[in-house]
Amino acid sequence: MDTTGIAALRNPRTNKGSAFSGAERRALGIEGFLPTVEDSLEVQIGRVHVQLDALAGDFQKYQFLSDLQIRNETLFYAVLMSDPAAFMPLVYTPTVGEACQQFNRFFRATRGMYLPITARGRVKEILSHWPEKDIRFIVVTDGERILGLGDQGIGGMGIPIGKLALYTACAGVPPQFTLPVMLDVGTNNQELLDDPLYLGLRQNRVRGDEYDAFIDEYVRAVQELFPKCCIQWEDFANFHAVPILERYGGKICTYNDDIQGTAAVALAGIFGALRISKQQLTDQRFLFLGGGAAATGIAELISEAMALEGIPIADGRARNWLFDVNGLLVSSRGDLADFQKPFAHDHPPVASFVEAIRALRPTGIIGVSTVPKLFNQPVIAAMAGINASPIIFPYSNPTSRSECTAEEAYKWSDGRAIFASGSPFGPVEIDGKKIVPGQGNNVYIFPAMGMAVLATQASRVPQELFIAAAKAVAAQVSDADLASGLIYPPQSHILEASLETATKIAEVIFERGLAGIPRPDDIGAHVRSLAYKPAYPANPANPA
Numbered sequence: 176m177d178t179t180g181i182a183a184l185r186n187p188r189t190n191k192g193s194a195f196s197g198a199e200r201r202a203l204g205i206e207g208f209l210p211t212v213e214d215s216l217e218v219q220i221g222r223v224h225v226q227l228d229a230l231a232g233d234f235q236k237y238q239f240l241s242d243l244q245i246r247n248e249t250l251f252y253a254v255l256m257s258d259p260a261a262f263m264p265l266v267y268t269p270t271v272g273e274a275c276q277q278f279n280r281f282f283r284a285t286r287g288m289y290l291p292i293t294a295r296g297r298v299k300e301i302l303s304h305w306p307e308k309d310i311r312f313i314v315v316t317d318g319e320r321i322l323g324l325g326d327q328g329i330g331g332m333g334i335p336i337g338k339l340a341l342y343t344a345c346a347g348v349p350p351q352f353t354l355p356v357m358l359d360v361g362t363n364n365q366e367l368l369d370d371p372l373y374l375g376l377r378q379n380r381v382r383g384d385e386y387d388a389f390i391d392e393y394v395r396a397v398q399e400l401f402p403k404c405c406i407q408w409e410d411f412a413n414f415h416a417v418p419i420l421e422r423y424g425g426k427i428c429t430y431n432d433d434i435q436g437t438a439a440v441a442l443a444g445i446f447g448a449l450r451i452s453k454q455q456l457t458d459q460r461f462l463f464l465g466g467g468a469a470a471t472g473i474a475e476l477i478s479e480a481m482a483l484e485g486i487p488i489a490d491g492r493a494r495n496w497l498f499d500v501n502g503l504l505v506s507s508r509g510d511l512a513d514f515q516k517p518f519a520h521d522h523p524p525v526a527s528f529v530e531a532i533r534a535l536r537p538t539g540i541i542g543v544s545t546v547p548k549l550f551n552q553p554v555i556a557a558m559a560g561i562n563a564s565p566i567i568f569p570y571s572n573p574t575s576r577s578e579c580t581a582e583e584a585y586k587w588s589d590g591r592a593i594f595a596s597g598s599p600f601g602p603v604e605i606d607g608k609k610i611v612p613g614q615g616n617n618v619y620i621f622p623a624m625g626m627a628v629l630a631t632q633a634s635r636v637p638q639e640l641f642i643a644a645a646k647a648v649a650a651q652v653s654d655a656d657l658a659s660g661l662i663y664p665p666q667s668h669i670l671e672a673s674l675e676t677a678t679k680i681a682e683v684i685f686e687r688g689l690a691g692i693p694r695p696d697d698i699g700a701h702v703r704s705l706a707y708k709p710a711y712p713a714n715p716a717n718p719a
């Protein structure tokens with residue numbers, strides 16, 4: 176790769192912009208291409224903040240940051256890592272949703288790889304065009320179930336790009352090891368098909384054997400070209416996400432954050448809650464409002480965590496009950512899918528959620544129904560009547576879908592609820608005491624998982640790693656935060672938190688013999704030594 180002359184300014188990895196020193200400008204043959212002053216990275220970060228402040232909307236800021244990433248990667252990450260909690264909503268949810276919807280209108284510079292299903296038979300050849308040869312981490316989507324926005328076709332590429340930026344900004348996964356991938360299999364979104372600016376295959380989604388064969392070819396191509404690579408599946412429709420995970424999960428290094436990361440962050444909240452209530456996991460009983468992918472994924476991970484604490488997995492599953500749009504999931508129901516059956520227990524039918532609470536006496540309720548306001552006053556009061564510290568987790572996103580607000584949960588439980596939600600809520604004052612609600616954001620889990628996998632060259636990502644991640648996140652909540660009701664660590668220190676979580680995950684990877692490298696004496700130091708730091712290369716003509 177030519178990194179001298181004008182190419183040094185065009186390569187985002189070597190470009191320093193106004194921070195090239197006089198000596199570097201001479202050595203690279205770029206004197207005269209830049210204004211006179213030699214800036215420091217700090218001054219450049221300040222200038223980016225000035226430019227961002229001048230922009231009116233979050234989508235404009237997203238676009239500006241995307242352009243910066245393609246122009247000067249070091250400065251992009253230096254800006255993000257200067258305040259990750261503030262930049263997360265700009266490079267990922269919620270702003271990335273609009274970016275996916277606007278992708279075809281505002282497409283500018285390219286990033287990552289696009290693999291259309293029409294290129295079947297040539298996937299490996301196309302993937303081999305990527306300039307980096309040591310890829311360790313791919314986030315891939317087919318754009319079918321983008322956030323809560325449904326089928327965005329090729330515009331779904333915003334998700335792998337944004338998510339990988341968080342792997343780097345929040346856990347230090349070096350960007351040169353990452354690759355965003357879009358598998359273009361068409362779209363069933365008629366608006367996109369009718370849009371003359373649409374950038375993807377103008378056809379309905381390919382399904383069935385042809386789709387499966389394409390996924391298979393893609394997985395094989397990645398393994399052959401990048402043997403140390405982990406594949407993270409993202410925002411596939413459930414009817415593809417679950418079988419893909421079943422097909423490849425036990426065989427290669429792969430995971431699905433929508434399913435496993437979500438479950439782990441909920442479990443982290445439960446471990447945090449148990450630090451407040453001083454109870455055991457195996458003494459808990461959970462009732463889920465919702466019986467879909469999120470509910471079954473969380474219920475299964477809780478059951479496996481209970482099994483690790485010494486009870487049979489069947490007993491763990493028996494402590495997790497689901498309640499969906501047709502009532503309590505009981506074994507006599509004839510409308511259940513296979514993935515729900517482990518959580519359909521012997522019990523007479525129950526049609527009302529509050530009746531189910533009275534019958535089952537759960538210690539916690541978890542809302543993953545997508546329907547707002549169903550954790551109403553009778554529901555919360557029933558939980559508070561049974562439990563000294565009821566666990567109340569309304570996890571449905573966005574805020575407008577939350578099963579209750581933080582204020583409602585605290586008010587209706589006399590301030591005794593241990594609360595966390597999928598979307599953020601501000602602090603609440605009850606009887607003069609400030610209570611701080613937590614947000615079960617997957618960002619506590621997936622960047623750390625990526626860093627652990629990278630640092631150990633793990634061959635698989637079993638469920639146990641997600642339990643280890645959940646425990647590590649909960650262990651990092653300070654006593655002061657717990658005293659204020661907060662059960663997740665503050666997002667402002669996400670990098671340090673992720674490196675600690677990655678270390679704990681890596682320990683399990685080594686213990687289970689899943690690592691591709693010998694166990695280092697100090698796993699934490701090893702993980703930290705690999706973490707990306709946004710600093711300009713000392714020798715831009717020959718970057719590391």
Ligand code: NAD
Nearest residue numbers: 437465466467468469470499500543544545570571572597
């Ligand atoms: P899904 O569509 O697979 O499942 C929804 C379930 O809710 C179904 O079982 C349905 O029967 C049930 N339901 C619908 N209306 C109901 C009603 N009136 N009463 C009882 N049950 C009802 O969806 P999913 O993928 O499981 O996601 C559910 C929610 O969880 C979404 O809002 C999503 O945003 C949220 N979620 C949050 C996080 C997070 O915050 N980390 C992660 C993943 C999912």
